[in-house]
Amino acid sequence: xxxxxxxxxxxxxxxxxxxxxxxxxxxxxxxxxxxxxxxxxxxxxxxxxxxxxxxxxxxxxxxxxxxxxxxxxxxxxxxxxxxxxxxxxxxxxxxxxxxxxxxxxxxxxxxxxxxxxxxxxxxxxxxxxxxxxxxxxxxxxxxxxxxxxxxxxxxxxxxxxxxxxxxxxxxxxxxxxxxxxxxxxxxxxx
Amino acid sequence: xxxxxxxxxxxxxxxxxxxxxxxxxxxxxxxxxxxxxxxxxxxxxxxxxxxxxxxxxxxxxxxxxxxxxxxxxxxxxxxxxxxxxxxxxxxxxxxxxxxxxxxxxxxxxxxxxxxxxxxxxxxxxxxxxxxxxxxxxxxxxxxxxxxxxxxxxxxxxxxxxxxxxxxxxxxxxxxxxxxxxxxxxxxxxxxxxxxxxxxxxxxxxxxxxxxxxxxxxxxxxxxxxxxxxxxxxxxxxxxxxxxxxxxxxxxxxxxxxxxxxxxxxxxxxxxxxxxxxxxxxxxxxxxxxxxxxxxxxxxxxxxxxxxxxxxxxxxxxxxxxxxxxxxxxxxxxxxxxxxxxxxxxxxxxxxxxxxxxxxxxxxxxxxxxxxxxxxxxxxxxxxxxxxxxxxxxxxxxxxxxxxxxxxxxxxxxxxxxxxxxxxxxxxxxxxxxxxxxxxxxxxxxxxxxxxxxxxxxxxxxxxxxxxxxxxxxxxxxxxxxxxxxxxxxxxxxxxxxxxxxxxxxxxxxxxxxxxxxxxxxxxxxxxxxxxxxxxxxxxxxxxxxxxxxxxxxxxxxxxxxxxxxxxxxxxxxxxxxxxxxxxxxxxxxxxxx
Numbered sequence: 067x068x069x070x071x072x073x074x075x076x077x078x079x080x081x082x083x084x085x086x087x088x089x090x091x092x093x094x095x096x097x098x099x100x101x102x103x104x105x106x107x108x109x110x111x112x113x114x115x116x117x118x119x120x121x122x123x124x125x126x127x128x129x130x131x132x133x134x135x136x137x138x139x140x141x142x143x144x145x146x147x148x149x150x151x152x153x154x155x156x157x158x159x160x161x162x163x164x165x166x167x168x169x170x171x172x173x174x175x176x177x178x179x180x181x182x183x184x185x186x187x188x189x190x191x192x193x194x195x196x197x198x199x200x201x202x203x204x205x206x207x208x209x210x211x212x213x214x215x216x217x218x219x220x221x222x223x224x225x226x227x228x229x230x231x232x233x234x235x236x237x238x239x240x241x242x243x244x245x246x247x248x249x250x251x252x253x254x255x256x
Numbered sequence: 257x258x259x260x261x262x263x264x265x266x267x268x269x270x271x272x273x274x275x276x277x278x279x280x281x282x283x284x285x286x287x288x289x290x291x292x293x294x295x296x297x298x299x300x301x302x303x304x305x306x307x308x309x310x311x312x313x314x315x316x317x318x319x320x321x322x323x324x325x326x327x328x329x330x331x332x333x334x335x336x337x338x339x340x341x342x343x344x345x346x347x348x349x350x351x352x353x354x355x356x357x358x359x360x361x362x363x364x365x366x367x368x369x370x371x372x373x374x375x376x377x378x379x380x381x382x383x384x385x386x387x388x389x390x391x392x393x394x395x396x397x398x399x400x401x402x403x404x405x406x407x408x409x410x411x412x413x414x415x416x417x418x419x420x421x422x423x424x425x426x427x428x429x430x431x432x433x434x435x436x437x438x439x440x441x442x443x444x445x446x447x448x449x450x451x452x453x454x455x456x457x458x459x460x461x462x463x464x465x466x467x468x469x470x471x472x473x474x475x476x477x478x479x480x481x482x483x484x485x486x487x488x489x490x491x492x493x494x495x496x497x498x499x500x501x502x503x504x505x506x507x508x509x510x511x512x513x514x515x516x517x518x519x520x521x522x523x524x525x526x527x528x529x530x531x532x533x534x535x536x537x538x539x540x541x542x543x544x545x546x547x548x549x550x551x552x553x554x555x556x557x558x559x560x561x562x563x564x565x566x567x568x569x570x571x572x573x574x575x576x577x578x579x580x581x582x583x584x585x586x587x588x589x590x591x592x593x594x595x596x597x598x599x600x601x602x603x604x605x606x607x608x609x610x611x612x613x614x615x616x617x618x619x620x621x622x623x624x625x626x627x628x629x630x631x632x633x634x635x636x637x638x639x640x641x642x643x644x645x646x647x648x649x650x651x652x653x654x655x656x657x658x659x660x661x662x663x664x665x666x667x668x669x670x671x672x673x674x675x676x677x678x679x680x681x682x683x684x685x686x687x688x689x690x691x692x693x694x695x696x697x698x699x700x701x702x703x704x705x706x707x708x709x710x711x712x713x714x715x716x717x718x719x720x721x722x723x724x725x726x727x728x729x730x731x732x733x734x735x736x737x738x739x740x741x742x743x744x745x746x747x748x749x750x751x752x753x754x755x756x757x758x759x760x761x762x763x764x765x766x767x768x769x770x771x772x773x774x775x776x777x778x779x780x781x782x783x784x785x786x787x788x789x790x791x792x793x794x795x796x797x798x799x800x801x802x803x804x805x806x807x808x809x810x811x812x813x814x815x816x817x818x819x820x821x822x823x824x825x826x827x828x829x830x831x832x833x834x835x836x837x838x839x840x841x842x843x844x845x846x847x848x849x
Contacts, residue, residue: 077591094260094424101388102260103421105364112811113593127499128388128421128492131567133578148588151580167814168591173630173806174815179587189581 069122071130072218075149076141077166078115081211086117088215088236092227093121103128112169114145137221139214141197142166143182150189159190160217160256162197162210193217193256200251209248216252225253261425263418266389267356268293269425270396271326274352275433276300278318280311282675283704284330285365286419287358291328292707295716299430300326304707304716307640307675308333309340312355316344316409319353320445322436324400328356331372332639336676342379344409346447346455348462351436352403354396355381356412358419361536362563365416367620367639369561371537376411376514380459382466383514384475385413385491389423395475395511400433402469402512406462413513415536417492417563463515471519475511478524482506486524488541488552489534493564497534500569516541518548525550532557532573536564595625597812598772598788598830600698600743606808606834607749608665609633614757615654617647619668619677622703622771623696626667630809634667641676643668648680648689663757666693670726671701671709678729684762685734692756693764696743697726698771699780706774713779730764743767746837772830790831791849792824798843805835805844 072089076082086102093100098121105116118130132151139160140146146161153159161183170176179185186192195217201210212233219225233245261269267290271279280303281291295302305311308329315327329337334357341355357375360366376383384399386392392414399410443451470476481503489497490510497507508524510516525531525545533542533554542554558564558572570576595602601623608616609631618626618634619642627634638646647666654662668677673695684691701707708714713723730738737759741752749767756763770780772788780787792812801820806813812829815822822835822844836844 078593090260090422094258099424100260101421101423103417105416105420112591112596114591125423126495127566128417128423128495129563129565131565131570131578133567133580144589144591147583148591150583153581155579155581167811168589169594169628169809169811170589172811172813172815173809174803175629176589177817178589182587185584185587189583 067122069120069125070222071135072119072222073130073135073138073149073152074117074119074141075138075145076115077145078113080115080141081208082115082117082141085211085215086119088212088229088232089119089218091236092224092229092232093119095232096224096227099123099125101125101128114148116149137218139218141211141214144168144178146186147182150186153190157190158193158221159186160193160195160214160221161186162214163194164198195252195255197252200255201248204244204248204251206244209244212245212248213252213255216249217256219249220253220256257427259425259427260422261389262289262420262422263386263389263392263414264289264420265293266392266425267328267396267414268297269427270393272297272300273393273428273430274397274400275324275431276326276400277323278315279303279326279328280305280314281328282306282308282311282333283701283707284333284358285704286360286416287328287330287333287356287414288704288707289419290356291716294326302716304709306710308336312337312344313340315353315355316340316347319349319351319409320347320438322351322438324351324433325353326356327354329358330366331357331359331370332366332368334372334375336640338375338379341375341381341409343447345379345381346452346459347445348407348455348458349403349409350438351433352400353409354399354403354412355409356414358414358416359537360416362416367637369537371540372411373413373513373540374538379411380463381409381411382406382512383411383413385511385513386418387490387492387494387511388418388421389425391475391511392418393425393427398475406466406469408459408462413491415491467515467518470512470515470517473512473517476517476520477509478520479507479509484527484529485532486528486530487532487534488521488524488545490541491536493534493536496564496566496569499566500574510541513541516544521545522548522550525552534558534564537561592628593625594628594809594811595622596772597810597828598832600767600769600771601626601696602808602810602832603743603746603749603834604667604694604696604767605631605633606838607746607753608667611753613662614665615650615662616665616667617643617650619643619672621669621672623667623669628809630807640672641668641680644677644680644691644693645683647691647693648684648687651689651691664691666691668695669702670695670697670699670711673726674710674724678733681730681733681735681764689762690760691762692753693762695726695730695764695766697766697768698774699768700771700774702771702773706771712777714777726766730766735762735764737761737763738766740766740768743769744832744834746834788830789849790833790846791826791829792831792833792836792844792846794822794824795843795845796821798841800841800843802840804840805838808835808838810835
């Protein structure tokens with residue numbers, strides 16, 4: 067098979083790294099060759115973060131080239147806009163309908179655009195998710211990341227993998243049920 | 257057993273499988289997680305050293321003492337460790353020793369893009385260069401065998417993409433290695449000139465033997481696809497080449513990269529119409545291959561700076577531009593890193609940034625963000641510890657010129673002070689400087705993700721350890737003017753800076769408040785009972801919309817443009833109170849969360 071490319075983007079602290087970890091673990095256990103690249107460093111200090119996940123028969127490069135992602139999942143709207151160029155022409159974007167203000171907005175130097183979703187949907191196939199609200203409704207806003215993971219799994223046709231077991235192996239026992247529910251909610255939403 | 261590991265995790269796994277018993281490092285992106293993962297193996301004594309020079313010396317000592325040792329650092333860390341490295345190469349080892357250098361093509365978190373493959377040539381040590389996690393683990397094990405067979409420390413070049421990318425690794429068990437007996441041997445371990453000359457000859461002989469090893473190493477191999485175009489590639493650049501060209505060209509993969517396998521290269525080059533060299537950063541293989549009389553194409557077509565990612569390769573060699581969807585550039589706002597809500601550096605940079613009479617020499621750590629708006633405080637930075645010593649030099653220049661428009665403030669963190677600030681402070685006092693040094697003690701090594709250091713009271717394994725007193729250390733360096741302050745109290749910070757700039761002789765201000773992201777120890781809980789348990793609140797009746805609070809640059813503040821009032825993001829705010837002190841109308845109050 068041709069190598070598939072999934073881009074997860076967000077802001078430091080949003081849980082992209084855990085989502086990518088669960089995703090790559092599942093892909094490996096399903097028998098794919100997998101590579102994932104992340105840039106850490108100053109990300110905890112509120113910077114942009116991305117996890118690039120590639121899977122197939124034999125994956126060489128750990129990075130995803132611009133113009134080649136099958137799907138980009140943005141945990142925050144501005145990060146979705148910033149990552150448009152990762153998408154291949156017929157690729158799909160999922161954006162969590164959440165705003166996190168960068169410093170220039172916080173200090174009042176600029177304002178956060180109110181038409182990001184319109185801009186994205188005018189150019190690509192966009193699915194907007196209210197994952198933060200969905201997570202809060204499940205009882206913990208933090209599982210927003212697993213809801214978005216569910217949307218990736220469904221969109222990429224990876225539902226046959228035993229995700230419940232993978233969640234069980236990678237999150238604390240008391241959070242397993244919550245995360246399994248979150249994953250299902252994300253799958254149902256796309 | 258197959259595991260999905262980052263390159264750094266694979267190094268740790270490889271060290272464990274190879275029977276390593278001692279490991280040490282100073283944290284630095286992208287190398288930090290190597291020792292954090294090594295420390296999870298109980299069989300390996302694992303330590304954070306105060307700096308990279310100390311780490312390499314300790315690793316050299318452990319190898320001389322008779323156990324396999326590992327040392328890891330970021331690329332610029334090796335600069336600090338070069339003094340022991342160059343002579344350790346002469347001494348050689350008893351048990352094997354490996355120094356992992358984590359280079360940064362692309363400079364994701366570093367101040368330069370130096371190519372540490374040059375150090376293999378310069379220090380005369382051999383080198384491995386893995387291209388993914390499996391190779392990182394396998395080559396590390398081989399590196400110990402090479403180190404012992406050829407009696408030298410091995411330099412092991414990782415790059416950010418190898419360190420921080422995950423790929424599948426086939427793991428095996430640890431093989432215990434018999435400890436080597438230690439025997440006194442001054443001709444081997446004492447590089448007096450008379451002995452060092454002999455060591456030099458032995459080193460040259462070992463390199464001669466290593467040329468054979470390189471030509472026959474399983475990590476230098478040909479993938480013959482019957483093509484008349486060949487690519488010689490090392491590190492992740494080899495992976496990028498395969499991504500772009502697949503089976504349409506033949507490859508010579510270089511995993512053991514110094515000394516290069518020149519015979520294998522010559523054989524591979526024979527009959528090739530075109531030969532490309534794929535290496536990130538400097539044209540090192542290219543230069544050596546050309547010097548051997550083999551025609552090849554490298555940096556004249558491929559980029560010499562930054563990563564050699566597939567898109568750049570396509571552009572450079574195939575003139576292919578990807579079809580991309582571009583967002584309206586005016587809508588895309590940059591998201592640079594910022595000091596966290598509750599960061600104890602905020603108050604200090606707010607106060608420093610307000611003054612126009614300072615030349616601020618900063619250092620390597622989160623406080624490098626003090627140069628960003630809204631603080632715009634910092635003037636210059638070089639490397640770990642340079643804030644104090646380079647600041648000393650700037651002040652001397654100002655004094656020599658009789659230029660009193662600005663006075664120098666040097667600013668650095670606790671871990672950076674332990675790393676190399678102490679000797680710099682000695683320079684200041686010994687040479688009668690009059691700079692102001694601010695040590696931001698946030699009780700942890702912050703930027704690299706919270707590693708213990710000699711001032712925190714804990715070691716890498718999380719065990720209690722003697723807490724080194726920064727105040728006592730500063731006094732011992734001869735500083736008479738010393739004050740410790742709470743960095744969240746702006747009035748006190750302001751007065752301390754004023755005091756420090758006007759006292760006779762050098763002054764030091766120590767701020768002591770924990771990093772907001774730090775996992776609190778029992779001692780932290782006792783010392784800082786209220787830290788991060790508060791929250792700020794804006795009284796919208798009192799707020800006049802002057803935006804002065806926004807000058808704190810706190811990500812927990814949000815200005816409501818419609819109503820022209822400041823607001824607090826309650827989930828982000830931890831109630832440090834800096835914004836409340838800035839507000840001219842007392843519209844912000846801080847209460848228990």
